[in-house]
Amino acid sequence: MELEPLAAENRAARRRALRALLAGPLRTAGADDEVLRLIRRHAAELREWLASETGWRLVVDADSARLFKTVATTSEATYPARDGKGRAPFGRRRYVLLCLALSVLEAADAQITLGRLAEGVLVAASDPELTAAGITFTLGRREERSDLVAVVRLLLSLGVLERVAGDEDAYLSDSGDALYDVHRRVLASMLTGTRGPSTIDAAAFEARLAELTAEPVPDTDDLRNRALRQRLTRRLLDEPVVYYDELADDERAYLVGQRHAITRRIEDATGLVTEMRAEGIAMVDPEDELTDVRMPEQRTDGHVTLLVAEYLAERASAGQPVPLGRLRAYVRQQAAEHSSYWRRGVSEPGADAELLATALDKLRALRLVADAPGELDEPSAVLARPAIARFALDAPTISDRQTHRLPGGAGRPATAPKNKGDRR
Template sequence: MTTPLTEVLEGQRAAELRQAARALLKEPLLLAHGAHADEFRLVRQHAAELRDWFDRNTGWSLQADTEAVRLRKTPGNPSDATHPAREASRAAAPFTRRRYVLLCLALAALERGEAQIALGRLAEQVVMDASDPRLVEAGVEFTLERREERLDLAVVVRLLLRLGVLRRVAGDEDAYVSGAGDALYDVERRVLAGLLATRRGPSLVTAAAFEERITELAAETALESDELRFRAIRHRLTRRLLDDPVLYYDELSDAELAYLTRQRAFIVARIGELTGLVAEVRAEGIAMVDPFDELTDVRMPEQGTHGHITLLLAEHLAAAEGPVGPDELHARVRELAREHGGYWSKSAREPGLEPELAERAVAKLAALGLVTRTPEGVVPRPALARYAVGDTVALEAGTVTTSTAGTRGANAPAATTRAATTRKAKKK
């Protein structure tokens, strides 16, 4: 028989475990020193239980030592390219192909280097490695003589600083970019060693095509029994429910859909118990909604000019019956600028900026699972229906409102009315 004190202690332990799990989902790499030191200590305290849960339900491994904890996440959908790396915040520009290559070359140089390294020396190593004939054949070439190339390397270094791979000792990146100085860093080798989250070493991958190489990197071991195959399916489904804004049934294989149909209640209950996420089940799929609106790297609705444009384009796309081409989207942005430009920033009202504004909005909608891109144009997904404006309804004299398809009743929690419009943090 449990006592009130036992119940309190058990409730406190469960709350701490949930907080630790959420911290890992938000930041899969936590350091003992820095902005996430409190979360690091909490995860370390519950590392054994967290390691067991993630291994059993997602196949993700958790490494914890005195310096760092690292949840090695692999995506449920390896082909999802809607969440690129960024230097710092969500507003920062996404990584380009050049920056990704520079990141890999910089990590390789740091792995071979000393405990300290200057940015100029790191640049020399990157240029040397970039001369590899295979990179040249692929059209990759770096001299770092141009300012924009040095700026790309500086952005990569700032990402490594944020991750804790590097610690700045002296100087800064801006001085290097301008050619007026240099910077010196300590290399945190234990953090560097924990970055790689692949199941196989990249050198062992034999596929040539990009998507096939990604699939091989994250491939499971040979599945020679029904038990192993079912476990692999459970891992993929749980990963997607934790990472993706919405899991659509039509994106699943027959085996995955059959397994989810049988085990849905068990899977979502296990996720909810550990993380506090709430399952919203619809005819088209499932979304795990965060009532606290914390585990997300893309938000909608969002304040500001771009958030407003995204919301208005979502309304337009929700009413579409098929693909919407770029010309139509650009024309719609011009119309919106005439109607709502008074509320937008001055730069967003400049003529000719419509393609950039439309692309930014579509990129966010795609990242949230609300639209997909096809050669014919942008295609709305079922979850976008909540942004479709319905019929005007008279409430009382002089007052009107419009109904929105897909939303819940007025008494529903605000977070659940936005289900499938926020994506759980997808950092690798």
């Protein structure tokens, strides 16, 4: 009888360790000491489950734990890196700078200053192929130095670098420098592709990306089914919602037939809760931890996002795209109504476009809306996806002589359907 509580405790500990890896696939000593000890304690079981259900590789040593994830799809563009909460997302320029910085650090000494790193990046950026692609760096402007600082702060958060002295703000203002230790074990674990980028010969970006993430083609029915299960499990773990109409024919057929078995294994291992609908499946986190995009949120942007979601949810059943112009008009109307509660400037000309863009970025990331392409492939309208129905308003109900409007109906979870996982 005494073994049962112990077994339950071990299972809960393994679940916490797996959730920690899903939330942050790279855990390093120092800031993550407690989490790292937990992962090391259950490394064998975690490694076995991940290899079987996802095909992901887990490497654990004294200084770090690295979950080498393989993305289920390379077309998803709503997982940008950030160097801190609320910071601007990484774009093409910052990602190029990140790659250049990693190449400089690979050949650097055990310590490096931000100034020396900048010099190395400038040398690497002078490569004729980069110049021919229209990518140039001078780091002469504050904006360019800010991009490099964003890259350095991301590397600090990942444990690749550790600050010894100085401050990045001093470098930005040209009044000082910063010194870092370079953790080579962590640096070596940054790449997660199945093959080295230098071995790829394709010229087009999409082709290079496909080769970088390509996996062996199964040659037996058992191996094909295993590959299907692993791909679908990855998507259920990584994506807010998995819609049947976005899957290939073989994936859709397999998921429809095996959805209960697949989701049960995910629930047991992670504590996520399955939400099945006719259109697809979402894995919802009751703890609201396995996410980099939350909804609903407080403050102006959070309120705008929720209002836009409610507006679109009421029109989702029609299946018709809603023009961006109509959404902007709705946001202007709401800004005038809530101006005393929202931040300053929301009623100024052009503010509605910025508020709407922020809201739609979040709704796209949560797979609640999709763009309806217009002329020149520029989105001119937004199509509400089925999962947005949870944000529709029910009819008013009378209770204690007061009128209440219930968002989404009784039992609607507080979080959006399946919070996104970290894809680093």
